[in-house]
Amino acid sequence: MRRNSIVLFFVFVLWLAAMVPAADGKVYINIDSPSAQKFPIAITPFKNMNNASSQESLSPWFADTLGKTLEITGFFNILDRKGFLVDQTRLGISTENIQFPAWTGIGAESLVTGGFTVSGRDLTLECRLFDVVQGKLIVGKRYTGKVEERKEMIVRFAQEILVALTGEKGLFDTKIAFTGKRGGSSEIHYVNFDGTEPVKLTNYHSITLSPKWSPDGKQISFLSYKDGAPDLHVMDLNRRTTRKILSTGRLNLPATWSTDSKRMLVTSSKDGSEDIYILNLADSRMTRLTNDPAIDVSPTWSPDGKQIAFVSDRGGTPQIYVMDATGANVRRLTFEGGYNTSPAWHPRSNRIAYEGRAGGTFQVMVLETEGGTPVQLTTNGRCENPAWSPDGRYIAFVSRLGGKSRVCVMNSNGTNVRVIHEGLDAYVSPTWSPHLNFY
């Protein structure tokens, strides 16, 4: 995705002595525990190894940037450096130089130390993560590159920390696409997980909606009226070329891609009412899954591809239904509230996020596909169009509050709500990319 990551020379040096693989047993942060506390971590200013006086400011910059990066995940409590008990000017950065009780004493469970060497424009960065309770190194890495690549190095080490403590590298290499409206038209935009690098992807001055990112990360499908009718298009993200994949003169809406990125669930009214089809991209063959005079729309595949959740108003109001992937065995899932739409199947479990009517407005809910009581995740304003992150630990959604519309991300338990895009008239339909490996 990002070209400069190719020129970036990263040398990964594993300190053999204390490399602990993530699979080694200890789970430091259980993300899926509903009662998960934020993990207390101390980050020391990074040590200026060759005392290059012109680079003094980098010392706190590295610590602050790593702290901010980790904070975005919502899993960490970054301890204030003012409370540190050790003399920060005389810090040792390797195991034998660290007074672990001084860190457990301020409530830290982990400690990050770092050191850097600048020579001309070349930068060497060493980072270490310690378990201060057990008094041992968890992971250490050395990165070499250019000074201007220091942000990438920090994000890479943040990913190492996440792998070591949570078992997965986090979502820094993912993007979120969405529809942004301004004036009378709407366009597709995307932005990084941390809200940086916004890009306007289309410029059709038309109505362009419902972006869906392909699991191979290379394409985005969407609906656009750019040629007059609501047709389906697929954009190749590398070449920035677009091809029309379905045009029937009537409504066509894209939905989830199959895991091999070769097929797509779509809603089409080509045969009369709005029904759900599988569209085979190679030969444009369509297989009809529902056949009901009511509206059937917004299908989403289960992670194993064996079931499909969708919205139907066949019962009189829009509700979420589940059926087998063949279209058989349709059963109603939601019963509470008169308007439940926008289902998104969790990528790893039988949970469905959706938007439901609650207290005169709409909120993001989560419900087990076996049934049960819906859990309301949002409470402020109107929250809609939930989209899971590829690891299922976050939900992107659209928030409307005080007359303003924003694209937000929250942790899957509803905490840590962050705005990732605002400023346009309105937003709809966020869709999360897979890992794009640009870090």
Add this chain to the structure above:
Amino acid sequence: MRRYGILLAVFMAFVLAVTLTSGCSTPKKATKEDVTKSGTKPGLSDEELAKQRAEQEARERALREQAIRDQEARDRAAAAEAASLKDLSRIYFDFDRAELSSEAREILGKVAAQLKASPKKALTIEGNCDDRGTNEYNLALGQQRADAAARYLQNLGIDRKRIKTISYGEERPVCSEATEACWHKNRNATFVYR
């Protein structure tokens, strides 16, 4: 533009009429013209001349104002006519419904009559929704609204090939206030003749 054109024409006609009739029926006018041209004709004081000029200007002003009033009346009539036609250009729906009300059916009856009267006309029916609820579901609902109107026209004997339907969901609102009045306006099927 046209309005100014008409104003100008009315004014020109007035000037022409005054010019044509001034020679025989309004001697004062002739006198005045003489005076203004040569400035030498005796018998009228400056005060009288000024009074005559003021009267003349007042007459012209009155005519201009009358022309404006006439034009405004014509505009109002045209707007009323457009409004009565506009009533035939849309039907409205209840929240989350695509069923036709008795009022909608009555309008569709008139639309069918119009289409029968002009067999060369074709119709596009645009289905629209208010912005409550979900954008994708509303695209489907807009299609259902347009289709309901199209089916009704077909039942009244209009060839289905003359009717195209398109849904804009909640993407083309007529208004944007969060009031029932505005939501009602946005839940419609709009008729566009081709």
